[in-house]
Amino acid sequence: MSTHAPAPPDVSRAAVAAVDLVKVYGSGDTAVRALDGVTVGFDRARFTAIMGPSGSGKSTLMHCLAGLDTATSGRVLLGGAELTGRSDRTLTRVRRERVGFVFQSFNLLPQLTAAQNITLPLDLAGRTPDRDLLAHLVGVLGLADRLGHRPSELSGGQQQRVALARALVSRPEVVFADEPTGNLDSHSGAEVLSFLRDSVRDLGQTIVMVTHDPVAAAYADRAVLLADGRIAGDIDGPDRGSVTEALHALAARA
Template sequence: MTTVASEHSEQAGPGTMAAVAAVDLVKVYGAGDTAVRALDGVTVGFERAQFTAIMGPSGSGKSTLMHCLAGLDKATSGRALLGGTDLTAQPDRVLTRVRRERIGFVFQSFNLLPQLTAEQNIMLPLDLAGRRAERGLLQHLTGTLGLTGRLNHRPAELSGGQQQRVAVARALITRPEVVFADEPTGNLDSRSGAEVLLFLRNSVRELGQTIVMVTHDPNAAAYADRVVLLADGRVAGDLAHPNQDMIAAALRDLAVVR
């Protein structure tokens, strides 16, 4: 079994250091004989200004955990904490506001509005929240992501890599407490994927951003500061400062144990 990294057991545990945390989180789909226990008492915290990857076999609960922590799905029991806010105790109208104002999202499928330009897609979360743009931040994001000359183009006029970079800028433009990235390189070629991952990592270093990424790709996870491993709805391991070899070995161990 993968060894839990001791230096993270205190720093990233649920508490004051965690940007987002699960406490004894349970998620059950269905009822009776057909019930599926996707999360089985998960307790884990994600430290501020850190890039964490969540990995595990298919059906391990990694996407369910992210959805509950992001307020996209309701847990059956336990707590999902964003800072001091227990998302499991909030009504839908509050969750909508929290997702808009405090959380950023990057999805595998980009989720850009086709009728809007790249700049309009980036600015959409601020427009919905009635907030002014930080022009310096917009210029930094679009310049660093190589989008300066593409801001007036619509998604259909952009490559897949460019569309995902627009999605990353959109996720960061509100300076959210945490960005959740769900297989952000799944639809990209290796070069475009590496560019997106490098920018996500640099956003932690340069902007103090907190990133939580779900991925099945050890190469993508190696960009993270930490990897949390799930199996059968439970935390099964925790790797600090991972590399591809460490991650591949940990995944092999999970497969053997299961």
């Protein structure tokens, strides 16, 4: 484990990158600068946690990287392709075809079965699921006997596992996970984090996760720290102790 100042991202290697990214909400005296010149890259086939105090800009950064929000200035690149300035229609297509999402609140459609929720992004894109990948995900996530159930008939952990399968079944370039264990007990949370980590190893998946939890960050290959809308540190091979120490240091500087 090592902590260091982040180097400028190599856009050619990054699955997704931000370059001098600025995001301002509001105007005039009430303006809030949520991101203040952030430059960071996230390598392919790695699991990265984005961490920082409340209000540090971590969720805003993820939303801009994922095309869910537009930056005030700067650049966002997905696989080297520019997302900045793209139309809403283009960004919708990018999110559907190249990005996967896992949210704290699961975001499953209540009227659909687990199986239908899993394949929904592919159905919307007019694509046929890779049956081998679908079977692998269903098996690894223990969902084989739950595919005909609707979300109301599933536990929170089972719902999040459905959301994980949905995020990965389209083979996205990046999966963005926003506090994916926030609504789960510790056992279910550990299962979700283990699966995310294993998907990097077994499927070559790229994972970018926003979390406030040092235990969750310890599952990642890397932790990027934000404070006041700026990159404040970069930890290779994070563990609970190193992340907690870094977060305490940031709090002391505030």
